[in-house]
Amino acid sequence: MFFSSEKGRMKRKFLGIDIGGTNLRGKIISGQGDTLGEGKIRSDASAGISRLMENLVGFIKEFSRQEISAIGIGVPGTVDSANGILVQGPNIAETRDFPFAQVLSERIGTATPVFIENDATCAAIGEYRAGAGRGSNSMVMITLGTGFGGGIILDGKLWTGENGFAGELGHMTINPSGPPCAGGSRGCVEAYVSQVAIRRIVRENPKLREKFSDVEESAFPERLAELAREKDPAAISVWNDFGANLGVAISILVNILDIRTVVVGGGLSGAWELFIGKTTEETERRCISKAARGLQIKRAVLGDDAGVLGACYLAESGLEENC
Numbered sequence: 396m397f398f399s400s401e402k403g404r405m406k407r408k409f410l411g412i413d414i415g416g417t418n419l420r421g422k423i424i425s426g427q428g429d430t431l432g433e434g435k436i437r438s439d440a441s442a443g444i445s446r447l448m449e450n451l452v453g454f455i456k457e458f459s460r461q462e463i464s465a466i467g468i469g470v471p472g473t474v475d476s477a478n479g480i481l482v483q484g485p486n487i488a489e490t491r492d493f494p495f496a497q498v499l500s501e502r503i504g505t506a507t508p509v510f511i512e513n514d515a516t517c518a519a520i521g522e523y524r525a526g527a528g529r530g531s532n533s534m535v536m537i538t539l540g541t542g543f544g545g546g547i548i549l550d551g552k553l554w555t556g557e558n559g560f561a562g563e564l565g566h567m568t569i570n571p572s573g574p575p576c577a578g579g580s581r582g583c584v585e586a587y588v589s590q591v592a593i594r595r596i597v598r599e600n601p602k603l604r605e606k607f608s609d610v611e612e613s614a615f616p617e618r619l620a621e622l623a624r625e626k627d628p629a630a631i632s633v634w635n636d637f638g639a640n641l642g643v644a645i646s647i648l649v650n651i652l653d654i655r656t657v658v659v660g661g662g663l664s665g666a667w668e669l670f671i672g673k674t675t676e677e678t679e680r681r682c683i684s685k686a687a688r689g690l691q692i693k694r695a696v697l698g699d700d701a702g703v704l705g706a707c708y709l710a711e712s713g714l715e716e717n718c
């Protein structure tokens with residue numbers, strides 16, 4: 396009996412999907428973690444939730460020619476994972492309290508369970524299971540993208556929180572009188588350490604502004620990194636502040652959670668050598684010494700694969716819990 400159920404488990408296949416602003420990326424893994432298929436189509440997320448769902452259903456049906464045991468989806472936005480609800484998706488038009496998992500299940504018309512999580516949380520699961528966090532017991536991942544996202548894994552389990560909203564790391568206040576946040580707060584770390592933050596900081600800096608006049612806002616971080624590598628003092632100073640503010644955020648997490656592994660990923664981690672020195676310095680300065688013992692701040696290794704792989708593992712773990 397035990398043997399046959401083990402055998403059934405080995406045959407399982409999990410579909411993970413990462414919803415980005417531009418693309419939907421999908422991957423199928425076996426119960427042993429081998430990749431069985433991969434694909435990518437346009438998401439059109441900015442065109443609204445109904446177009447996104449249409450694309451998603453088409454994509455899943457394409458993949459579902461293979462028999463899938465469960466589907467995991469990383470969604471950009473605030474997610475009530477326990478109830479499968481997308482509470483708010485700033486990059487998906489017309490979205491508020493959308494019953495994502497339920498609608499998707501109905502539209503694909505199979506009994507395959509669907510689990511959703513915030514996309515940065517999925518990236519954290521991916522790095523924990525197969526990337527820079529592999530082998531650690533507890534870990535926090537910080538994703539430096541458009542915003543400041545993340546995920547918390549404690550004793551090998553994703554900490555989803557009492558209401559399913561845990562891991563909104565970007566809203567740690569690091570300056571109570573700082574710039575306002577869309578969530579209603581002020582001076583959140585996201586306002587200092589993110590792509591959006593870099594755009595604001597450059598616009599407000601008279602020494603830098605003119606050097607960006609021919610650059611699209613989305614390319615500001617890259618240009619800022621180039622300038623810093625060319626030893627532009629104003630650009631170096633922005634990355635120093637960026638690094639130090641990241642260190643403030645990491646020290647808060649380490650002091651509260653007493654974890655040894657912090658993984659930093661996302662597009663801005665490409666400027667790693669420009670900020671990590673200040674991050675380490677600031678973290679060490681602010682951590683209660685015993686909590687910081689053996690702390691490692693690691694660079695993520697899976698790149699864009701972290702989110703989609705994490706979504707596969709989300710499907711797998713969701714199924715285990717529901718079995």
Ligand SMILES: [Zn+2]
Pocket residue numbers: 565566567576577578579580581583585
């Ligand atoms: Zn905030």
